[in-house]
Amino acid sequence: MxxxxxxxxxxxxxxxxxxxxxxxxxxxxxxxxxxPALGDRPAAEAPAVLAGQPADR
Known part of the structure; x- marks a missing residue:
């Protein structure tokens, strides 16, 4: 696909x-x-989106 x-x-x-x-x-x-390579981009963007906030918030 x-x-x-x-x-x-x-x-x-x-x-x-x-x-x-x-x-x-x-x-x-x-x-x-x-x-698994499809998750590389979202994983790389996560720290910027979270801006230092914990992911469980």
Whole structure:
């Protein structure tokens, strides 16, 4: 699945409201487990987004 196809799938699941939030998160976790490199960018951006705040907040 290409990045564009995956993006289309995520948009469809999120906006269409057909699937639940839990299903969307499960799908995202599944894709990250299958292609760990997809998580590199969000992991690199997390410290800047959190701005020193703990992630559990």
């Amino acid at each position: 290409s990045l564009e196809e995956m993006t289309d799938e995520i948009i469809t699941l999120t906006i269409a409201g057909i699937e639940t939030t839990a299903t969307c998160l499960t799908w995202a976790c599944y894709r990250l487990a299958r292609q």
